Structures are given as C-alpha cells and as structure tokens.
Amino acid sequence: DTAVSQTPKYLVTQMGNDKSIKCEQNLGHDTMYWYKQDSKKFLKIMFSYNNKELIINETVPNRFSPKSPDKAHLNLHINSLELGDSAVYFCASSQWQGFVKNIQYFGAGTRLSVL
C-alpha cells in the first residue's frame, strides 16, 4: 500500500489552463505539505496543513490554492497556468513527534509540464 499517493504522476497542459493535483496519505498523519522542485532539482516548501488548517503559506502566487477536505487529503489547484509553473510537485505528510523530530514522507511527485 502506497503511504503518500499523488495523482496524476504526469500532467501536460497548455498555458492558461486550470489543473489540480490530488494527494492522499494513509499513514494517519496530521500534517500535509506541498513542495515544488524546479528544473535544477531545488525543493522548496509551498504550503502546509495541520488537521485541515493552513499553517504555512510561503510566497506562492495566489493562482495556487491548496484545499484539504480532511486530514488525509491535500489537493493543489492551479489557475491560469504559466510556463514557469513547470516543475515537479511533491506532497508529503508527517506526524507530530516533538519540536524537531518530524519525519516527512513524500509522495512520488507530479511532473507538471506547461506548454
């Protein structure tokens, strides 16, 4: 059983379209995240949710809107896609284990290509 699953794995779309990426975790974790990995493999946090509440919202354009219907799901909706949005998007989850020991488990990533 996949612990953190993302769909789709690949997403190819035209500029200006709206698309969503779904993420589900079956680990019973209370926190979920979205990270973006650019073409140089650099990973950066975008959002985090704890028990459906938005906690971290880094300086991400408001075309990106995360939604957490329950603590096992965190979806990412992107409006008006731009060429610069092309990247690999990772979902991750973790369970509170104290102030620093928080191991984040990642999904397999969604490779988004905007043409």
Place this chain on the structure above:
Amino acid sequence: AQKITQTQPGMFVQEKEAVTLDCTYDTSDPSYGLFWYKQPSSGEMIFLIYQGSYDQQNATEGRYSLNFQKARKSANLVISASQLGDSAMYFCAMREGSSNFGNEKLTFGTGTRLTIIP
C-alpha cells in the same frame, strides 16, 4: 545566507567503497533536526536518516550513518559498502525548532548526484 549547503554537485564512487556526502547548515536555533533524503532517477523522495540537535549519538540506519559535528555545523551522510542501487540524488535538509503544529517546513540543500561505478 544558505541554510543548507551541499558543496559536491556530483560524485563518482567505485562499487563497494564507502562514500561521504557533505552537508553544512546554518541556524541560530538550538533546537533543530537534520534529515537526508534519496531521490533515485525514478523521482520519488525517500527518507534515509534523521539526527536531532540534542542527540548524543550519531544516527545510524543500516548502511547509512550520519557524521554529526555540531560545533562545525556539519551533518555528513556516510554510506558504507556502496551498491549500484545507491546511484541517486541525495538531499540534506533541516527543520528548525518551532512551537506551532504544522509549521515544520524542511529547508533543503541543492543536492549531490552520486554515481556508483561497477
């Protein structure tokens, strides 16, 4: 300033040799955690090992160990007896202490691409 620095963009190592991947970090927070992740060519991010700033012993997980030198702010990953399947990108990451649930972002380094030569 970079919070996590990985100075080796690429490394080539002979199979069965040990390899050390460097990571230095910068934080003024006394409470932090350090993580290593592996990203094979298939793309997924795999958690390898964790070290807490207050841990007295260096972390070990199978063939992976973390050489934690707190005064030097370094957290190097050591892979013993390297295998062909170890070829991948390796990322060092840090999570600084926080009192808020969910405010637990990881800051990543730029990664090291490790290639194991048969």
